[in-house]
Amino acid sequence: MLSVNQLRVSYGESEVLHGLDFTVAPNEIVAIMGRNGMGKTTLMKSLMGIVPARSGAIRIGDSEITGLKSYERVAKGVAYVPQGRMIFPTMTVQENIETGLSVHGGRSVPGDLYELFPVLLEMKGRRGGNLSGGQQQQLAIARALATKPKVLLLDEPTEGIQPSIIREMARTLRRIRDEKGLSIIVSEQVLSFALDIADRVLVIENGEIVHEDSRGAIDEAKVARLLSV
Numbered sequence: 181m182l183s184v185n186q187l188r189v190s191y192g193e194s195e196v197l198h199g200l201d202f203t204v205a206p207n208e209i210v211a212i213m214g215r216n217g218m219g220k221t222t223l224m225k226s227l228m229g230i231v232p233a234r235s236g237a238i239r240i241g242d243s244e245i246t247g248l249k250s251y252e253r254v255a256k257g258v259a260y261v262p263q264g265r266m267i268f269p270t271m272t273v274q275e276n277i278e279t280g281l282s283v284h285g286g287r288s289v290p291g292d293l294y295e296l297f298p299v300l301l302e303m304k305g306r307r308g309g310n311l312s313g314g315q316q317q318q319l320a321i322a323r324a325l326a327t328k329p330k331v332l333l334l335d336e337p338t339e340g341i342q343p344s345i346i347r348e349m350a351r352t353l354r355r356i357r358d359e360k361g362l363s364i365i366v367s368e369q370v371l372s373f374a375l376d377i378a379d380r381v382l383v384i385e386n387g388e389i390v391h392e393d394s395r396g397a398i399d400e401a402k403v404a405r406l407l408s409v
């Protein structure tokens with residue numbers, strides 16, 4: 181569904197991603213792991229069109245999206261849950277989700293979103309800023325799903341979230357993948373969460389993919405070593 185070829189990204193003269201190659205299939209969850217500063221957020225932002233690619237190609241199916249603006253990528257089926265969630269704090273839960281509907285001209289929040297996240301139904305009239313961190317993360321995921329994506333990008337979704345909620349989030353993401361057949365890319369530093377959800381783990385170090393394992397054959401010790409300083 182998503183393919184990335186020789187993707188290079190720079191900030192000014194400083195190249196941060198040095199020619200990444202990977203694909204993500206429909207129904208597949210890929211975890212991009214790596215220590216702080218290794219380029220995970222930059223990769224997410226470049227897939228979303230927030231930072232430009234210096235060279236290389238990003239495709240959704242056969243359609244190249246490398247030069248497209250972010251909103252055009254959303255229309256092509258890419259959705260993004262940024263690090264820190266970035267929900268709209270003064271808008272209600274329902275209004276936050278509705279911002280995602282406009283992409284396809286929908287008016288009301290589809291029931292299946294509230295089915296995935298019952299807590300959001302309970303709180304639909306509350307301001308986003310008054311929700312807990314875990315609830316805001318669910319809201320950010322619901323808002324992304326409202327755009328009916330083919331590829332869902334999540335940047336460090338577990339950051340600042342308590343362990344019981346992280347386990348629930350893992351279950352929900354697997355359910356979303358199974359029910360909607362999405363490709364999910366999640367950047368992560370928490371190994372237990374990645375092992376819980378990922379069909380494949382890629383480890384990024386200094387802007388290059390240095391290790392790749394598939395579910396069932398994940399070399400936990402090696403990945404843990406790459407994640408430790």
Ligand SMILES: Nc1ncnc2c1ncn2[C@@H]1O[C@H](COP(=O)(O)OP(=O)(O)OP(=O)(O)O)[C@@H](O)[C@H]1O
Nearest residue numbers: 191194196214215216217218219220221222223263
């Ligand atoms: N706007 C920017 N201008 C210049 N350099 C940047 C910018 N954003 C990030 N960088 C640099 O790019 C490199 C990769 O950063 P990035 O944020 O992608 O890493 P990360 O793996 O997501 O880390 P974290 O886990 O802390 O979010 C780092 O060396 C960082 O200092």
